[in-house]
Amino acid sequence: MDFLRRFTRQISFKNGLSVHDEKLPQYYLKDVASHCTIESCWMVIRDKVYDFTEFIEYHPGGYELMLEYAGADATTAFDEKPHTIEANAMLDKYLIGVLVKEDRMIS
């Protein structure tokens, strides 16, 4: 599992955002920052913007852990914790956009 996790992470770092991702709405980090509560919880993971408002209270690691990163970039936090391929696959469901180019870390 560890191998698979490292492998998928490498792919996303290498390829950055796809052509499809580039068609999504674009947000600044400051737009994300205003959604920093359990009532409206946005986060950035690998330059993509997610709205986790519907998910946060069901997070298996507890909502408090996620809330620490609400409105912020959670890439490192998400990758450092023991998240399976399944957890990674869940991300797409909450995808709402991408960061504007000047605010991106990876691509």
Ligand code: HEM
């Ligand atoms: C934002 C920062 C996040 C932190 C710090 C974090 C932390 C953690 C931790 C510590 C666990 C282990 C819980 C345990 O084994 O008792 C966990 C499990 C889990 N988390 Fe997160 N998490 C974050 C975001 C997310 C997101 C965005 C998702 C999916 C949309 C997610 C999905 C899951 C799932 C499904 C599990 C169960 C184990 C697995 O299938 O990987 N987490 N998380």
